[in-house]
Amino acid sequence: MNKTMNAASLALALGAAMTMAAAPIHAASHGGAMKAETEKCFGVALKGKNDCKAGAGTTCAGTSKMDHQGNAWSMVPKGTCEKTMSKTSPTGNGQLMEFKEKKA
Amino acid sequence: MTARADRLRPIGAVPGQKRRSLPERAGIGLKPEHLQEILDTAPDIGFFEIHAENYMVDGGPFHHYLTRIRERYPLSIHGVGLSIGGEDALDERHLDRLAVLLDRYQPESFSEHLAWSSHGGTFLNDLLPVPYHAATLARVCEHIDRVQDRLKRRMLLENPATYVEFAASTMAEPDFIGEVVRRSGCGLLLDVNNVYVSSINHGRDQRAAVSAMPLAAVGQIHLAGFAEDTDAAGASLLIDSHGAPVAEAVWDLYRYALDRLGPMPTLIERDNDIPPLPVLLAEAQQAERIMKRLSPIASREAVA
Amino acid sequence: MNARQAFAEALLAAEPVCPPGLTTWNGSAPEKRFAVYRNTVTVGLVDALADSFPVTLQLVGEDFFRAMAREFARQTPPRSPVLALYGDGFAEFIEAFPPVAALSYLADLARLELMRVQAWHAADAAAVAAETIVRLLDDAAALPQARFTLHPSVRLLRSRHAVVSLWAAHQSEAPSSSLATIDTASAESALVLRNGLEVEISVIDEAAAIFIELLQQGRAFGLAAGQALDADSRFDLAQTLGLLVRSGALADLTISGSTTS
Incomplete structure (x- = not known):
C-alpha cells in the first residue's frame, strides 16, 4: 500500500494521454470501447423545476398530473425492469464505455 | 411627465445610475425548450421573464443560455420562492441568492408574489393564500421592506389566484394590496388572469376588482390561461394552470385594465403544455396589438 | 396548532x-x-x-x-x-x-441520475490548457507531487450493479431489446461530468475510479496512480488520463505550491 508511481511512468502515461486527447474523439477510444448513440434520448434537457402554476385540476382524472391516490406500498413496478435479468458473468476489465447526453 | 411615470421610476438604484425599465411591449416566459431557437432566430419580442429559483444553480447550460439571451433582450426576474406572506422570517440565504442573481443579470424588473410557500423550514412549492387582516399586512410589509433594502431596488408584488378565503380576513384583497403598496412603496404586478380566476372563484365582479387595485403602482401585467373545474356546489372553479392560451374573457379584462393604465409591459405566462415558440410569440403580438389600439391621450387621462 | x-x-x-x-x-x-x-x-x-x-x-x-x-x-x-x-x-x-x-440496482441508478443533475448545474470551470500539461512533461521529476483540480461537476459512483449499462440502454428509443443482455449483477463504476454544456457518463474501471477519487481529494498524482495500480495491476493510467483530458475534467494543476493558471 501507499505506493507511488515513479516519475518516468507518470510522464509516459501523461504524454500518451495528451496524444490521445488531441486525436478525434471517436478515434480516441481504445479497443472494446463503445459510444452509445443518444440522438433520440428522451428528457435530454432538464426543465426549470420552479414555476408559479397551479396543478391542472382535481377532477381531471386520468391525467398523470393528478395527485393519484394509488398506494405505492401495494403496487408492483411495471416498467422496463421487467426486461432486466441478472446473470453471473466475469466482470469485463479494461472497458471504457462512454455515453454522451445531448445538450439542452 | 405623468404621475404614473414618476411613481414607476425605480428607487434605490445605485446613485447616479439610472436603471432601465421594461419596454411597454409584450414578453414571454423563457422556457428551456426554446433557448436554442431564440438564439438562432432572434425573435422580435419585448422582453423575457425567468423564474429566479431556476437560475439559482452554480453554472451549466441555464446560465450559459440566459447570459446570451440577456445580452440581447430586456429581462424580468420573477421570484416564486421567497414566501413573502410567510409567518417565518424571510430566508436570508434565499435573499442572498436573489441578490447574486440580480447583480449578475441586472434585470429591468424584479417581482414576487403575495403568497407564502415555506413554513417551518419546509418548502411547499405552491403559492399559498394569506388571510387579509392587520397581522398579515404588517408582516407582508415588513418582509417587503427587507427585500427592497437587501436588493436595493423596488420590487413589484403580484396579486394572487386563490381557491379559498379565510374566515379571519377583515379586508378585501384590493384594499389589502393597496395598503401594502402605500406602506412599503413597492409596485404592483397586476396579474389579470389571477384577478379573473379569483373573481370567478369567489363570486366577485372582475372589473370592480381591477378598478379597486392600486393602479397607479402597476409596473407590469401578467396574462395566462386557466383550467376549468367545479367546486363542491358545482360552481365554476378556475385553476391558474398556465397551461392554455389566454382566455377571451381575460383578454377583455386586459383591455379594461389597459384603458385605465395605458400601455404596460405585459407577460404571456406559460408553464404547462409548452407550445412551440411561434405560438407564444403570436400571443405576445396579440397583447401588443391591444396595447397599440389604445389612444395615448385617453390612456394618459385615465391615470391622471 | x-x-x-x-x-x-x-x-x-x-x-x-x-x-x-x-x-x-x-x-x-x-x-x-x-x-x-x-x-x-x-x-x-x-x-x-x-x-x-x-x-x-x-x-x-x-x-x-x-x-x-x-x-x-x-x-x-x-x-x-x-x-x-x-x-x-x-x-x-x-x-x-x-x-x-x-x-437491487435501482437505488444506485437513482444515485447516478442525481449525479447527472448535479453535474448539469455545477459551477463552470475552464479546462487547463494542453500546453500547460505538455510543459509539465519537461519537468518530469516534479510529476509525482503534482496535484490536479478536477472540474466541479465531476462525480464518481462505484456500484455493485451494472447501472451505467442500464442507464445507457434507456438513452435509446427501444431500451427493452438491449436490457436482457445486461448482467445487472456485474459491478460498474461511473464517471459523471459536464463537458461544456453536455453531461457525459462513462463506465470506468474501479481502479480508475479510485485514481480519480484520490485526485479529487487533492492527493498527489504519483500516489493516486500508485494506489490505483495497487488495487488492480491492469490499471491503465494513460487511458484514464486521456478520458479526463478529453472531457475537460482537469481544471487546474499545481506543482510544489505554485499554480499554473
Whole structure:
C-alpha cells in the first residue's frame, strides 16, 4: 500500500494521454470501447423545476398530473425492469464505455 | 411627465445610475425548450421573464443560455420562492441568492408574489393564500421592506389566484394590496388572469376588482390561461394552470385594465403544455396589438 | 396548532384533510377547493423528481414511480425553494422501500441520475490548457507531487450493479431489446461530468475510479496512480488520463505550491 508511481511512468502515461486527447474523439477510444448513440434520448434537457402554476385540476382524472391516490406500498413496478435479468458473468476489465447526453 | 411615470421610476438604484425599465411591449416566459431557437432566430419580442429559483444553480447550460439571451433582450426576474406572506422570517440565504442573481443579470424588473410557500423550514412549492387582516399586512410589509433594502431596488408584488378565503380576513384583497403598496412603496404586478380566476372563484365582479387595485403602482401585467373545474356546489372553479392560451374573457379584462393604465409591459405566462415558440410569440403580438389600439391621450387621462 | 401550521400540514398529509378557518363565497364545502393546493404541491414535487430521475421512472413504470415519488415527497419535502437539485435522499429512500426490494440496482441508478443533475448545474470551470500539461512533461521529476483540480461537476459512483449499462440502454428509443443482455449483477463504476454544456457518463474501471477519487481529494498524482495500480495491476493510467483530458475534467494543476493558471 501507499505506493507511488515513479516519475518516468507518470510522464509516459501523461504524454500518451495528451496524444490521445488531441486525436478525434471517436478515434480516441481504445479497443472494446463503445459510444452509445443518444440522438433520440428522451428528457435530454432538464426543465426549470420552479414555476408559479397551479396543478391542472382535481377532477381531471386520468391525467398523470393528478395527485393519484394509488398506494405505492401495494403496487408492483411495471416498467422496463421487467426486461432486466441478472446473470453471473466475469466482470469485463479494461472497458471504457462512454455515453454522451445531448445538450439542452 | 405623468404621475404614473414618476411613481414607476425605480428607487434605490445605485446613485447616479439610472436603471432601465421594461419596454411597454409584450414578453414571454423563457422556457428551456426554446433557448436554442431564440438564439438562432432572434425573435422580435419585448422582453423575457425567468423564474429566479431556476437560475439559482452554480453554472451549466441555464446560465450559459440566459447570459446570451440577456445580452440581447430586456429581462424580468420573477421570484416564486421567497414566501413573502410567510409567518417565518424571510430566508436570508434565499435573499442572498436573489441578490447574486440580480447583480449578475441586472434585470429591468424584479417581482414576487403575495403568497407564502415555506413554513417551518419546509418548502411547499405552491403559492399559498394569506388571510387579509392587520397581522398579515404588517408582516407582508415588513418582509417587503427587507427585500427592497437587501436588493436595493423596488420590487413589484403580484396579486394572487386563490381557491379559498379565510374566515379571519377583515379586508378585501384590493384594499389589502393597496395598503401594502402605500406602506412599503413597492409596485404592483397586476396579474389579470389571477384577478379573473379569483373573481370567478369567489363570486366577485372582475372589473370592480381591477378598478379597486392600486393602479397607479402597476409596473407590469401578467396574462395566462386557466383550467376549468367545479367546486363542491358545482360552481365554476378556475385553476391558474398556465397551461392554455389566454382566455377571451381575460383578454377583455386586459383591455379594461389597459384603458385605465395605458400601455404596460405585459407577460404571456406559460408553464404547462409548452407550445412551440411561434405560438407564444403570436400571443405576445396579440397583447401588443391591444396595447397599440389604445389612444395615448385617453390612456394618459385615465391615470391622471 | 396555529392556522398556518394546520394549513401546511394538511398539504402533505397522507389522507385528504382540510384545515379549519376556510370559507367559500357560495357556502360550498372547502375540501375540494383546498384540494387544488394539495394537488399542486404534490404534483409539482413528483414532477420535479420525474424530471430528474427519468430512467428510474422508466424502470418501474410511470404509475409506480409517481406513487413512490409521492411517498418520498411527503416524507422528505424540500428544505430549499430551489428545486433544481431536489431529490437528495431519494436513492436512500428507494433502498429502504420494500416494493422495490427485488430491484437491487435501482437505488444506485437513482444515485447516478442525481449525479447527472448535479453535474448539469455545477459551477463552470475552464479546462487547463494542453500546453500547460505538455510543459509539465519537461519537468518530469516534479510529476509525482503534482496535484490536479478536477472540474466541479465531476462525480464518481462505484456500484455493485451494472447501472451505467442500464442507464445507457434507456438513452435509446427501444431500451427493452438491449436490457436482457445486461448482467445487472456485474459491478460498474461511473464517471459523471459536464463537458461544456453536455453531461457525459462513462463506465470506468474501479481502479480508475479510485485514481480519480484520490485526485479529487487533492492527493498527489504519483500516489493516486500508485494506489490505483495497487488495487488492480491492469490499471491503465494513460487511458484514464486521456478520458479526463478529453472531457475537460482537469481544471487546474499545481506543482510544489505554485499554480499554473
